[in-house]
Amino acid sequence: MIGSIVITLALSFSIISMIMYFLNYRGYKNTLNFGRISYHAMAVLVIVASAILLYSILTHQYQYKYIYSYSNNSLQDLGVFHLASSFWGGQEGSFMLWLLLTTIVGIILQSYASKRGDLEPRVMAVFTLVTSFLLVMVSPWFKNPFEYIWITPTFLKIEHLNSNFFHLPFIQQFFFTDQSNNQGFIQVNSEFVSLLSQAGVSINQFIIDGKGLNPQLLNFWMQIHPPILFTGFSMATVPFVFAIAALLKNDYKDWVRQAFPWLLAGMGILGLGIMLGGYWAYEMLGWGGYWAWDPVENSSLIPWLVGIAGIHTLLVQRKTQSQGGNGKYAKTNLILCVLTYILVLYSTFLTRSGVLGDASVHSFVDPGMVVYLFLLLFIGTFILLGFGMIAYRWKALNENVVSEENLLSRELALFTAMIVLIASAIIVLVGTSAPIFGQSVDTFFYNEMHIPLAIIIMFLNGLSLLIKWKKSDVNELIKKSIYSVSGALLFTLVLVIFGGVNDILMILLSFTTMLSLIVNFNIAVKIIKGNKKMLGAYVAHTGIALFILGVIGSAVYSDDIDINLEKGKTVSAFGYEMTFKEIYMIENNTKYAFNVHLKKGSTEHNVTPVMYMSDFNNSLMREPAILNLWTKDIYLSPLSYDEGNTDNNSTNHISLKKGELIEFENTTITFDRFNLSAETMQAMREGKDFQMSAILKIEKNKEISEVELLRKSVDGNITFTSFKSDELNLKIDLVNLTSSNIDVSISNADDQTKSNPILSVTASIKPFINLVWTGIVVMVSGFIISMLRRLKESMISS
Amino acid sequence: MKSKYIFGGIIIVVFLGLMMYLFTQSNIEYADDFAKVKSSEKTVKATGSWVKEKNYELNNKQKTFSFFMADDKGNEMKVIYEGTIPNNFESAVSVVVTGKYQNGYFHAKDILTKCPSKYEDQKTSSSSI
Structure with a gap:
């Protein structure tokens, strides 16, 4: 409740601030201070609302629908940061985060604008329009993270509720069961909440756990990715x-x-x-x-x-302003x-x-x-x-x-860079928007389009920094670039001859990227000795070149293979001897870790892919293991684990009613009928030994055969028979037989020889993937260096 | 002035042309009617739901994953995917498979599972007391 009030108040201040700033822009001198005060009041309220949300998450206030939906008690065991990431785990909270960050940006912007002439009222009038829209988004009328859970009637799982209060007499009428899986629910609505409070129980005492977050989001990078x-x-x-x-x-x-x-x-x-x-x-x-x-x-x-x-x-506009206009x-x-x-x-x-x-x-x-x-x-x-x-x-x-x-002016090169980047944006925009119109594109649409674009970008990237603003002399340019071009050519030649690169576009891309890298790096080194504040652009462009090299290596020349690792046996892949050593439980016995030993020559590594059943979505989750080396990553992604006993594939454990059929590898198996003779009935009633059977029809390639599987009862011990055919490569084990249905386990006949546990993985090799991450980090540092330079320049009034 | 527009113009025209060509090449339509999926020879994105009653099958030897899918009208088809079962598959409310229908099966190149967090609400409200 308090959260919603704070947001509503903040919205009012945001609108007041917008009006005051706008009036100030229109010439009312005395409204400027009102605009400033209102903005800061709004900012404080937004920070307070965010703090309330965070506090409510940390103290498990499940009466809020948002917190019930995206948080739970077990997140606490993983650490306070995991729990705090519930803040932006869902839509309402991520709007809240966006609002909070925008508001903070606005505080800095207000101070920045107030020092630059008459900028503030115009800037802040528009900016508060943005904050007002975001505030409406999280206000009680839209995606409000402080909405109480009972506002729209919601079914809560009984595991999430405090069973101490289940004896309350009115509970029964809100109790529901999903008959397909016997899951019990209680429908919580406003009537229920008022009955609950009449009984002296607060809703917060009643709801004691939430649904939690998708386990895939519980990762360090996922905690810092949304805020950034x-x-x-x-x-x-x-x-x-x-x-x-x-x-x-x-x-x-x-x-x-x-x-x-x-x-x-x-x-x-x-x-x-x-x-x-x-x-x-x-x-x-x-x-x-x-x-x-x-x-x-x-x-x-x-x-x-x-x-x-x-x-x-x-940059061009900034440069050409010196000529006036x-x-x-x-x-x-x-x-x-x-x-x-x-x-x-x-x-x-x-x-x-x-x-x-x-x-x-x-x-x-x-x-x-x-x-x-x-x-x-x-x-x-x-x-x-x-x-x-x-x-x-x-x-x-x-x-x-x-x-x-002039064709050889830096200005034209920058213009072309803009055009190429916009072309790239249009391509991504068209492909991404296609689903709105019931269309979609395959990923090769993006890839194919971006290879020629990347070639042009990299070429410009190298060339444009060598040429001058106005006009460059061709001879001078050739002289300047001769070493870079030769270096890039040499590198590309090495790549073609020794690296097996043979695609013409890839050769071109490697050449232009290398050219760009050498040119930018070269200039950057020269600058470090001289005027350091000019460094930004060259660092950023070096980063992009490194990034593209990483993309070429890791995407185009990566290789993968599916392998079955039998416990204790060594399999060779990508020059590594891989051995699946052991399986053990981690994180309070909730996850299975698979220790795989990698050996190449005398170097040895251990990696552990992980698999687990998630309570959140009742699904098998898999986490890859990455062996990070200087020049490549070895990436092991688990596919499945086979414990290795005879009924190895529990997924083929099937229950059939009379007349039902099951498909298994192009074979149709129909449960035709029970075979239950009068003698059997007699023997059953008298408690003697007896046997019942199920008749299955097996059809493959239009050939039908009948199979009888027996349930024998000898001295009270029950045994079942199996059917095995090497010709059909089929084995059917009867697991249970009741009056209504039979349970069978179906597998390949030649699977049966297995005895060791087998871990199936996709192993892949990612050459130079480190360059992808390094490239981006270098690029971002370039942005920051440039930003600091331009920040100083922004103070100079013209 | 002129060289700038010629330069920019050429790039834009070339890329728009290339984009349009590739768009038609890589364009995949959504299809929620399996009768159409079965008769079509093109690659489509078929949307429907997994037929839980018919279970699914993981073949470790051939590395395939197969299951039955039904559209809104109840038309069913068998889907074979060369790969393993996707995370979240069991709880998916809807499944999108990309591929072609051939020889009585839908050969999927890609599987996408949708698991709305409102899943439980929908499920219970549809079941009786």
């Missing part, structure tokens, strides 16, 4: 706000310098957030990759690509900064509105029509505001810059 990603999202608001502020004032000179450090920092952080998500997928999901072009991944990549494109043209690409830059935030909102819309339905593994549940419409309104408002303002000022935006163009 949302920080990136929150910071993407700022360039948008600056663009609108510039349009409001109809002055396009200063905003470029002021927005630049924000765009750099925001995109750096967003890039880091995206990578952490990829690293989590690699470490946790076990399919062996870090990027699957899944809609959720793509939808945060699209604003990033557009933001990066914007950085390149903002707005500078080049004034319109382009406004559009790109507006678009970056709109795409952040579009990303939210895609992943939170349920439109992607079947297309993604981790899209959230359909949140209902109201939220869908509100998200549409949210994104619609910002599209209208952003593009409406640009259209309104279109005429005033003429560039009035005259400068000669």
Whole structure:
């Protein structure tokens, strides 16, 4: 209750702040302080609401539907950070996190803007529109994390409830049973809660556990990925706000310098957030990759690509402003900064509105029509505001810059970089949005499209930093680049001859990437000796080149093989001798760890893939093991574990009623009838030895045979017979026979020789995958270096 | 001015063309009617639910995973996937398989399971007291 009140109050202050700032912009001098105070009051309330949510999670307040749905007691055993990650485990909480981070960004922005002329009222009026929308999102009318569980009647599992109160007389009428699995539930609604409180029991005493989190989210990287990603999202608001502020004032000179450090920092952080998500997928999901072009991944990549494109043209505008006027690409830059935030909102819309339905593994549940419409309104408002303002000022935006163009100017190279990045964004956008129209694309759509794009990007990456702003002399350029080109050529030759690279596009990509790496690294080293603040761009570009090299190595030249590791026996794969040593239980006997010994020459390693049954979703979960080496990863993803006794495959333990059939490897097995003679009935009644049987019809390739399986009772001991046919490669064991049905275990006849436990794994090798992570980290540091430089420049007034 | 637009224009045109071509090549439609899935020769994304009564089968030797899937109208088909059972499979409310129907089976290249967290609510509200 208190949480909802705090959010509602915060929303009021946000709206007041917006109005006050807007009035101040319109010329009312005395409203500025009201705007500031209201913003800070709002910020404090948002922080308080977040603290209440966190406190309620840590103290297990399951009367809140959100906490019941995304937290539980056992998370506490895993540590306070696991428990705290319930904060953003679901939709309501992740909106709350986004709001919190946006609010904090706003505090910094307010202080930043107040030191830069008349910027503050315009900037904050637009910014508070954003916070108001986010506050409406978590307000009691929409995705409120403080909604009580009984507001909409909810079925709670009896395991989550305190059985001490089950004796209360009225409980019975709220009790339900799911007859398919005998799971008991109690329906909690407002009537139930009032009856409960009349009995002197608070709802918090009654609900003692929650549903918990998907175990796949319980990973260190998943704890830091959402906060970092949302920080990136929150910071993407700022360039948008600056663009609108510039349009409001109809002055396009200063905003470029002021927005630049924000765009750099925001995109750096967003890039880091995206990578952490990829690293989590690699470490946790076990399919062996870090990027699957899944809609959720793509939808945060699209604003990033557009933001990066914007950085390149903002640089040109900034540079060309020295000749007077707005500078080049004034319109382009406004559009790109507006678009970056709109795409952040579009990303939210895609992943939170349920439109992607079947297309993604981790899209959230359909949140209902109201939220869908509100998200549409949210994104619609910002599209209208952003593009409406640009259209309104279109005429005033003429560039009035005259400068000669040359094919070899850095300016054109930066422009081309923007175009290529936008092309990439369009490709991802088209592919990701396709499911809305009932279409979808295969991942090769993205891969095929991005190979030529990456070649161009890497080529520009190397070339553009060698050429000058205005015009470069061709001879001078050749002279400058001769060593880099030769170095890259040599590297590519080595790769072709010794590395077995033979695809023409891959050769080109390796060449251009290497060129870019050498050029950027070379310049970076020169700069370290000289003017260090210029370092950022070269570091970021070196990072991208390293990243692409890592992608080439790990994605294109990775190899995988499915192997069965019989306990104690050594299998060779990728030059390693792999031996499955032992199985043991970890984490309070909830998970099975499989110790696999890897040996190559004299070096030895132990890795442990893990499998377990999750209570959360009643499914078998698998966690891969990664052996991280300097030049490669050995990745072991568990498939299944076979204990090795005769009835090895419990999944083929099947119960059949009379007349039912089961398919097993192109063989149809029908339970035809019981064979129960009058003598048997007689013997049964007299307690003598007797036998009953079931007749099965077996059909394979249109050939039908009949099989009789017996249940014998001799001196009260019951035994069952089996059927085995090498010709059909089939073995059927009768496990039980009752008056209504039979239980059989069906397996391959030649499976029976197994005796040792077998661990089946997919082993894969990921060459140079370390470069992927290093590349991104280097790139992000480049962003931060550039940001610090541009932050200083943003103070200088023109 | 001119060289810039020629340069940018060429890149955009080339990539839009390439994108359109690849889009048609890699385009996979969703299908929730298995009668159509069975008659179609194209790769589709078939959506439906797992027929729990018919169980599933894991073949360790051939490394396949097979199960029966039904659409809304109750049309069933057998799905064979070359790989192992996906995490979450048992609790999935709906399954999306990507592949082709051939020789009486749906050969899946990819399986996607959907497990809404509201699963339990839906399930109980549909069952009787």
